Amino acid sequence: MKYYATKISDKGNLAVDDTILVKGVEATAGSRILEGFKPLFSAEAVTRLENKGYTVSGKTNVGEFALDLAGEFSYYGENDATIKGAAAELVKAGEVEAALGVDVNGSTRRAAALSGVNFLKPTYGTVSRYGIISTAASGEQLGVYAADTAKIKEIMEVISGYDEKDGTSLKNKDLDYTNTAAVKGKRVCIVKELLEKADAETAAKVKAYADKLRANGVIVDEVSFDLADVANTAWQILYSAETCNNLSRYDGVKFGYRAAEYKNIDELYVNSRTDGFNFLTKAVILYGSDVLSKKRYDECYGKSLKVRRVVAEKFEELMKQYDAVLTPACSKGEFAPYSVDDAFIKVFEEGIFTAIANLIGTPALVSDGVQLMGWHFAEGTLLSLAGSVERMGE
Amino acid sequence: MNYELVIGLETHVELDTQSKIFCSCGGHSSPKEPNDCVCPACSGMPGMLPVMNKRVVELAVTAGLMLNCEISRYTTFDKKNYYYPDLPCAYQITQLNHPICTNGLVPVKTSQGKRDIRIKQIHMEEDAGKLVHEGKFSFVDFNRTSVPLIEIVTQPDFRSAEEVVAYLSKLKSMFRSGGISECEEGAMRCDINISVRPEGSEEYGVRTEIKNMSSLEAIEKAIRYEAQRHMDALEFETEELVQETRRFDDVSGKTFAMRNKETEADYRYFPDANLMPIIIDDEWLEQIKSAKPVAVDEKADAYREAGISEKEIEMLIGNFKISKLLDDVIALGCNAKDSAAWILTDCAGILRKDGLLLSDLEITPDALSLVIKQVADGKINRGAGKKVLIAVIEDKVDPMEFIKKNALDAKVDEGAINAVIDKVIAANAAAVADYKGGKEKALQAIFGACMKELKGAGDPAVIRTLLIEKLK
Numbered sequence: 001m002k003y004y005a006t007k008i009s010d011k012g013n014l015a016v017d018d019t020i021l022v023k024g025v026e027a028t029a030g031s032r033i034l035e036g037f038k039p040l041f042s043a044e045a046v047t048r049l050e051n052k053g054y055t056v057s058g059k060t061n062v063g064e065f066a067l068d069l070a071g072e073f074s075y076y077g078e079n080d081a082t083i084k085g086a087a088a089e090l091v092k093a094g095e096v097e098a099a100l101g102v103d104v105n106g107s108t109r110r111a112a113a114l115s116g117v118n119f120l121k122p123t124y125g126t127v128s129r130y131g132i133i134s135t136a137a138s139g140e141q142l143g144v145y146a147a148d149t150a151k152i153k154e155i156m157e158v159i160s161g162y163d164e165k166d167g168t169s170l171k172n173k174d175l176d177y178t179n180t181a182a183v184k185g186k187r188v189c190i191v192k193e194l195l196e197k198a199d200a201e202t203a204a205k206v207k208a209y210a211d212k213l214r215a216n217g218v219i220v221d222e223v224s225f226d227l228a229d230v231a232n233t234a235w236q237i238l239y240s241a242e243t244c245n246n247l248s249r250y251d252g253v254k255f256g257y258r259a260a261e262y263k264n265i266d267e268l269y270v271n272s273r274t275d276g277f278n279f280l281t282k283a284v285i286l287y288g289s290d291v292l293s294k295k296r297y298d299e300c301y302g303k304s305l306k307v308r309r310v311v312a313e314k315f316e317e318l319m320k321q322y323d324a325v326l327t328p329a330c331s332k333g334e335f336a337p338y339s340v341d342d343a344f345i346k347v348f349e350e351g352i353f354t355a356i357a358n359l360i361g362t363p364a365l366v367s368d369g370v371q372l373m374g375w376h377f378a379e380g381t382l383l384s385l386a387g388s389v390e391r392m393g394e
Numbered sequence: 395m396n397y398e399l400v401i402g403l404e405t406h407v408e409l410d411t412q413s414k415i416f417c418s419c420g421g422h423s424s425p426k427e428p429n430d431c432v433c434p435a436c437s438g439m440p441g442m443l444p445v446m447n448k449r450v451v452e453l454a455v456t457a458g459l460m461l462n463c464e465i466s467r468y469t470t471f472d473k474k475n476y477y478y479p480d481l482p483c484a485y486q487i488t489q490l491n492h493p494i495c496t497n498g499l500v501p502v503k504t505s506q507g508k509r510d511i512r513i514k515q516i517h518m519e520e521d522a523g524k525l526v527h528e529g530k531f532s533f534v535d536f537n538r539t540s541v542p543l544i545e546i547v548t549q550p551d552f553r554s555a556e557e558v559v560a561y562l563s564k565l566k567s568m569f570r571s572g573g574i575s576e577c578e579e580g581a582m583r584c585d586i587n588i589s590v591r592p593e594g595s596e597e598y599g600v601r602t603e604i605k606n607m608s609s610l611e612a613i614e615k616a617i618r619y620e621a622q623r624h625m626d627a628l629e630f631e632t633e634e635l636v637q638e639t640r641r642f643d644d645v646s647g648k649t650f651a652m653r654n655k656e657t658e659a660d661y662r663y664f665p666d667a668n669l670m671p672i673i674i675d676d677e678w679l680e681q682i683k684s685a686k687p688v689a690v691d692e693k694a695d696a697y698r699e700a701g702i703s704e705k706e707i708e709m710l711i712g713n714f715k716i717s718k719l720l721d722d723v724i725a726l727g728c729n730a731k732d733s734a735a736w737i738l739t740d741c742a743g744i745l746r747k748d749g750l751l752l753s754d755l756e757i758t759p760d761a762l763s764l765v766i767k768q769v770a771d772g773k774i775n776r777g778a779g780k781k782v783l784i785a786v787i788e789d790k791v792d793p794m795e796f797i798k799k800n801a802l803d804a805k806v807d808e809g810a811i812n813a814v815i816d817k818v819i820a821a822n823a824a825a826v827a828d829y830k831g832g833k834e835k836a837l838q839a840i841f842g843a844c845m846k847e848l849k850g851a852g853d854p855a856v857i858r859t860l861l862i863e864k865l866k
Contacts, residue, residue, distance in 0.1 A: 021441045029440075039441055040434055133440040138667030167445050167669055241664060245473055248484035249438040253534070265532075269477055292475070292662035301664055 002078045003086045003095075004058040005030070012057025014049060015087050015099035017108070018074075019066050020142065021131040022046055022056055029133040030062040030074035033250040033276030035257045043131025044166070045100055045142055045159040052158050057096050060087040064278050065135050065243065066102055069330075069347055070111040073278055073340055083335040085111025091145045092117050098155050102132050103364075104140040105239055105347060106330075106354025112145055112366040113329035118386070119145045120152050123376045124361025125170035127156075128163035134246050136239035137168070139358035149179035149367065149387040156379065176380035179387035184217030186385065188372075189322045191225045197352055198328040202369075206328055209370045209389065213326070216388040220326065225318060227311050228352055234307035235355035236348050237291045237300050243281075244288025250276065283344035312360040319375035324385055328353055329371040396593040397625050401552035401586060401617065405562070406543050407569060408521065408581040409453045415520050415542035416444030416487065416669075428526070428535040436540040438482030443668050450542040451494065451672060453574050454518050455682045457544055458495030460568050461513050465679060469494045471518075471669045475662040479534050480523035488519035488545075490663045492671070500548075502560040511561055512549040519543050550587065550598070555617035558586070559610050572687045573714050583608050586617060590624035599624065600635040604642050604649055616642035620649050693717070700730035706738050709752070716752055722759035728766045736766050740780060744787050761786050764793045768803070775854055777845075778802040806852040808860065811844075815857075815864050818843045829865060837862070 005018045006026050016022055019029045021039040028034040046056065062085075063073040071077070071085040087099035088111040101108035103121040112119030121143040132142055144155045156177040163169045190210060195203050210220040252258040252272025259271030277285070291300035318325070330350050338346065357364035357373055364373045367386035374382050413419060417435035435442035451469075458465050472490040498513030523539040525532050546565070552558050566582065569575045575582070584607045589599040604620060607613045620640070626632045640649040687693070697707045710717040716737060723733045741762075742752045765786065769779035774797060782802065785791045797803050819826055822843060828836035844857055 027440070034440075037440075039439065041441070043441065130443055131441040134443075134668075136667075137443075165445065166443050168443075168667070242667065245475055245485055245662070245664070248475060248477065249440070249482060251477060251479075251484060253479050254438060254482060265479060289662065292664055294660050294662075297662075297664075305665075 001080050003090050005061045005076045007058040008056050012055040013097045014054045015057050015060045015090050015096045017062045017087050017101040018059040019062050019102040019133045020100055029065045031064040032075045033257050037256045044128035044163045048158050064281050066107045070107050087145050088112050088115035088117050098151050099145040103143050104135050109354050109366045110330045113369050119366045121364045123363045125168050126160045128166045128169050130165040136242035149383045153177040153179050178380045179383035181384035183385050183388045186323045187219045188324045188326050189221050189223040190326045192222050193228050194327040198331045202328045206370050212389045227314050230307055231311045231359050232352040232355040234304035235359040237304040240284045240288035241292045244285045279340045280343040308359050323381050325373040327371045329366045397590050398593045399621050400550045400589050402550035403548045404585040405546045406583045407575045409542040410575050411449045414540040415447050415450050432536045437536050452682050454494045454544050456686050457574050458516050459686050461498040461500050463495035463498035466494050467674050470671045471666040472663045473666050480525050489517035493517035502557055504556045504560050511551045514547045514549050516544050516546050555614045559614050571714050580608055588620050603639045612644055615647055702734045706734050723763045726763040728763050744784050761793050774802045814847045815861055
């Protein structure tokens with residue numbers, strides 16, 4: 001597979017997804033529309049890591065704007081026999097210590113699950129979004145891939161914390177990323193509705209993980225959380241709408257790709273965007289445009305905002321009884337290549353496992369092929385639970 | 395049939411802030427060359443996030459207070475989507491659902507009497523850039539992109555062009571005196587919604603909108619033309635009126651329909667997730683209220699009461715910087731009428747000699763008040779005061795040091811003055827003879843010679859009295 005869209009340094013120990021800016025290095029988010037765009041500044045997370053001595057190895061290939069399953073639809077990538085994420089694979093191969101990615105609709109978490117590495121999507125507002133190629137501001141979050149929870153902790157401690165350049169950045173929060181807190185007596189629940197959406201092999205994996213947690217003294221129950229489905233629909237609506245809006249700046253006028261042929265400004269827009277985006281991105285833009293239209297706003301976008309509030313309330317209730325939720329990260333252990341024309345529905349369906357965390361800004365950790373979710377700022381709990389299982393293998 | 399004109403206004407005002415609304419680029423008055431004042435944020439590059447400029451909120455609230463609005467304690471931003479090359483993100487950040495001010499009231503006075511214009515809302519938003527067309531090319535200038543605006547939306551309460559002009563003039567002088575906006579050419583732009591109905595009718599007629607009007611003169615002309623066009627259509631069926639957007643051509647004095655879109659544009663408004671809701675708590679609101687300048691009308695009344703002339707009041711009200719200087723000097727204990735004369739006559743005169751305007755005046759209230767007080771307390775005479783003032787304005791000297799250095803406050807007793815007078819009379823025998831022979835004018839020359847000899851020291855009134863005494 002073609003890991004890097006742009007290689008920067010052979011000595012680098014940190015891979016950075018192409019959805020995140022590194023000063024002076026072409027940043028495309030896997031899309032032709034941004035061909036040749038070189039940013040004038042680095043993402044805050046990248047700057048903080050470089051200041052601590054980390055070196056960026058290069059910009060890793062991502063599916064266009066990270067909207068796909070796990071990185072299969074990069075304009076600059078190559079197709080493999082199975083779907084894998086470039087950053088996750090580099091971490092797995094030990095080529096880099098860690099990698100940064102943007103989780104907007106679960107592609108980074110699925111990539112981590114498919115490669116068997118960790119990915120933490122932190123609580124919304126705890127890591128600056130300054131310098132990420134934004135798609136859905138209300139739920140996207142910069143996160144970390146690493147081979148173990150200790151490395152996640154190490155990176156998170158550097159990149160998290162208030163940044164004045166991001167208006168949604170949280171101030172004065174105690175952020176805890178410990179991966180070694182005691183887990184005995186902690187309570188974890190498996191969401192029945194999500195387990196049923198996964199294939200037998202994946203469901204078995206979740207159950208086996210639950211057994212390992214039990215062996216460490218964790219209490220694991222199976223519960224019902226019947227809002228997973230509507231939470232997913234709401235997030236698909238919200239992120240499509242926001243993506244439609246955020247990608248409208250890529251119009252061929254200022255930077256990136258411009259079509260060679262056009263007779264007037266409308267043709268410049270249409271031809272550049274027709275060539276510049278892939279079919280999945282176009283589907284998201286069209287869907288997003290539709291749900292924001294005057295005719296559909298109330299029943300789609302407006303309703304999704306209400307669903308977001310209800311899901312947050314219900315999830316918080318659940319998290320008063322449990323310390324974490326255990327779910328599959330995706331429906332299968334392996335995905336075969338497929339046509340981009342089918343991608344919108346495929347991604348929509350897989351979103352059921354990942355959308356809650358994006359919708360309500362809660363943390364989610366993929367580890368050992370499964371997903372642990374918690375209430376806001378529960379990263380320490382999630383990392384400690386995964387850490388306890390990780391240490392059993394040693 | 396008699397017709398009634400019904401007008402509502404949407405007025406955009408550029409705010410006088412140091413920086414743009416969501417980034418640290420300089421505000422509306424900074425740029426010189428195209429794209430001088432542009433950063434990755436206001437040119438729509440990915441990775442940048444909007445960060446709210448607090449000053450914009452404060453100025454918008456101040457404007458709301460001046461227009462008697464309710465101030466929203468919870469206010470949010472929305473995105474308005476449309477493609478245009480001067481809009482780098484292809485959306486404008488504005489306020490739809492929770493605007494910062496609502497339900498205001500502005501009384502306007504015209505020859506027809508007084509009318510209350512209701513303000514529907516005031517919202518904050520960012521301005522767009524500018525296109526420059528040259529030959530077959532179009533160039534984009536993003537200097538104005540993200541410059542902060544407030545948009546003031548009235549109810550359809552105007553009944554004449556005169557009322558519209560009175561309202562806009564009032565806004566201008568309020569915003570100038572409030573430090574909200576200098577409202578110079580193009581910084582205040584109006585969209586005029588206009589319809590005509592038979593007098594007594596409750597229903598509104600077909601409404602047209604004249605976009606992007608700036609000069610008061612043109613606004614008045616445009617309204618008169620458009621009103622007549624509507625009335626002709628109703629009275630003589632000259633044409634069928636349609637709801638549309640029109641532009642006013644200053645040369646022909648007529649309005650023309652702009653490109654007619656078949657369906658109304660759908661701007662796909664939705665909340666901006668990058669900007670957290672702004673909460674205006676009691677403490678902040680009080681802070682803004684206490685910093686708010688006194689309303690123009692009240693201020694003019696106060697000046698009038700202090701004995702300042704109408705002409706001077708007019709000069710002061712239109713000039714925030716100068717009226718503030720006067721207020722500061724008064725606050726330091728100077729007499730209001732006296733201080734107004736010092737500023738509007740003496741300071742203005744000194745500047746004029748250098749080809750400068752009153753608004754170019756650079757003097758601290760402390761320095762000016764010292765000069766005024768020294769004269770008022772009889773420590774130096776007025777002529778000496780003027781000398782000090784020139785030195786302070788032109789050479790930025792310390793007034794007290796200057797007075798000491800030039801011994802302007804040297805006490806001169808009558809004996810010394812009489813000695814000088816005697817000397818001058820002896821040296822100007824011809825002039826003295828003229829005076830004694832009935833030429834009153836000759837006195838001025840002798841008096842001037844005395845003053846020159848005394849080097850500006852001494853009270854001129856005393857000197858003049860002693861001189862006349864001697865000449866008897």
